[in-house]
Structures are given as C-alpha cells and as structure tokens.
Amino acid sequence: MTHRLAVEDAAGQPELWAGASPAPKRAAHYLGHRDRLRERALAGGLPALPDYEVLELLLFRAIPRGDVKPLAKALLARFGSLAAVLGASAEELKTVSGIGEAAALELKLVQEAALRAARAAASKRPVISSWSALLAYVKQALAHEAREQFRVLFLDKKNQLIADEVMNRGTVDHAPVYPREVARRALELSASAVILVHNHPSGDPTPSAADVDMTRQVAEALKALRIAIHDHLVAGRDGVASFKALGLL
The missing domain is CATH 1.10.150.20 (5' to 3' exonuclease, C-terminal subdomain)
Structure with a gap:
C-alpha cells in the first residue's frame, strides 16, 4: 500500500513527499x-x-x-x-x-x-412595396455602427434597388456629404430615384438641423437631373426615422 506523507512547503502549503500518490485531478467544469x-x-x-x-x-x-x-x-x-x-x-x-x-x-x-440576406429581401421587390424589409435592412446595416456613415440606395424606374453604396464614413457624430458626388454617381448608374441613409451612433435616430440642411442640398443637386429623393432614413439603436414620415421631405 502506498502511503501519502505530507509536509508544508516554503509557502506553508501541503506538499507530498516524492513517491507519494498524487491527489486525483478534478475534471474541468466545462468538459461536455x-x-x-x-x-x-x-x-x-x-x-x-x-x-x-x-x-x-x-x-x-x-x-x-x-x-x-x-x-x-x-x-x-x-x-x-x-x-x-x-x-x-x-x-x-x-x-x-x-x-x-x-x-x-x-x-x-x-x-x-x-x-446579405436582409439586402436580398429588400431587393427582390420595388422598395416602395417592401418598405418593412428595407427598414429592417437599414437598421441591421447601420444601427450599431460606431461611426457615422452616409450611404445612398440608388433605384431604377421601377423603384428596384440598383446599388447600395457607402458614400462616406466619418466620426462619431459627423460624416461629410458631397451633393455633387451623389448626383454624379446617380447619373453613372442611370438611377431614377435615391433613398439617402445615414446613422446616428448616439442611438437616437431623430434628424438634426444639419441632417435637414444636408438633405436640402442633395435634393437641389438632384432636382436639375430629374432624380427624385424618395426618403432620407436615419438609423440608430432606438429605431429608424423617416424624413418623409416626419414631414421633412
């Protein structure tokens, strides 16, 4: 029979003599x-x-x-x-x-x-008739972004999505927007309408005065090209705000 003889080590902890049987190891609690x-x-x-x-x-x-x-x-x-x-x-x-x-x-x-799954759901039908799918996609894409991002959804004559493109990324509270760049890209894609989208990293999707002013500038740049702005959506953790629903467009 093997005897277990213990002494204390320098730290005062029990220590087995050489040759003594070690104590059985406990299985890690996460095994299985x-x-x-x-x-x-x-x-x-x-x-x-x-x-x-x-x-x-x-x-x-x-x-x-x-x-x-x-x-x-x-x-x-x-x-x-x-x-x-x-x-x-x-x-x-x-x-x-x-x-x-x-x-x-x-x-x-x-x-x-x-x-990609959300974008596919929003792209299969005209966005006007699949508005809930579009809002779900916008919220998933932008609601939890740590920095402000401005993107544009370019639509064809049937209001189907041609492209969803990030036009600019910014700081925690600002993303620069260049109306001429939006207009130029809309012409390149032969878009008939656009939906502007950006996020508020603060979580509150309420449009700011700067958001309203920027939307007006983009609308003026597109008006001469006969390209419509269907809406401007602002995404945040608390939801998605629509300029059109708020009477701002």
Whole structure:
C-alpha cells in the first residue's frame, strides 16, 4: 500500500513527499458543455438560447478548446447586446481579451451573411412595396455602427434597388456629404430615384438641423437631373426615422 506523507512547503502549503500518490485531478467544469449546448441547439432549442449561449456556439468554431462562456459574457458586457457585438468592427472586437483574428472573423462573417440576406429581401421587390424589409435592412446595416456613415440606395424606374453604396464614413457624430458626388454617381448608374441613409451612433435616430440642411442640398443637386429623393432614413439603436414620415421631405 502506498502511503501519502505530507509536509508544508516554503509557502506553508501541503506538499507530498516524492513517491507519494498524487491527489486525483478534478475534471474541468466545462468538459461536455460544448456537446450539451450543441445537442440543445440541434434539438430545436436555438430560439430559447440566451444571447451568451448563441455567442458561445459561434465562438466554438474559432476557439476549438476551452471554456468560452466567460468570453461570450465579456463581449456582451463590452458592447451591450448580441446585435452590437456582431455590428462591432474587427478591431473593436479584438479589444476584448481572448478575441483574436479568427474569432473576430467568425463574428464578422455572421454579420455579413445576415446583411446579405436582409439586402436580398429588400431587393427582390420595388422598395416602395417592401418598405418593412428595407427598414429592417437599414437598421441591421447601420444601427450599431460606431461611426457615422452616409450611404445612398440608388433605384431604377421601377423603384428596384440598383446599388447600395457607402458614400462616406466619418466620426462619431459627423460624416461629410458631397451633393455633387451623389448626383454624379446617380447619373453613372442611370438611377431614377435615391433613398439617402445615414446613422446616428448616439442611438437616437431623430434628424438634426444639419441632417435637414444636408438633405436640402442633395435634393437641389438632384432636382436639375430629374432624380427624385424618395426618403432620407436615419438609423440608430432606438429605431429608424423617416424624413418623409416626419414631414421633412
């Protein structure tokens, strides 16, 4: 029979003599957690999963070993919501300890796939008759952007989407807009109408006085070309504001 003889080390902690049997190691608490979480998801439980578990599933691919639950919760604590995590840039994601290139790419890939699906839904029919799909796309694309972004949706004679282009990116509260550039691009694409779109990183989509003035300048530049502005949408975390609905256009 092997006897376990213990003494104290220099720090006062118990220490086994050489040859004594080591204490059995405890299994890490997260062992089997990945399989159990995948099984729950595959059994149709995805809608019931909390946001941190959805993030865990996404991180499994980029981080094949270890417990990613604390990392998923850290991401939610840093950005505030699952949508905001996916909307964050790769560089912003990597400010969270434990998120490297692979994990950041995995999360951005999910965001890109969601945006393409939303854009496809908004593009299949004239935007005027699929307004809810358009608003959903605009909110997904811009509501969680950390910097202000100005983009234009160019439409053909049937009000179908020709192109959705970012015309400028700016700071946390301003993105410069050049009406002549909008007009030039509309001519290049043979657009008959446009919808202006930008975001408010503050979260409040209420149009500012500067937004109203900028819209007026773009409208004047397009009027001579007989190109209409159907609307100007402002996206924020609190929703999407429509200039037309507000009587500003």
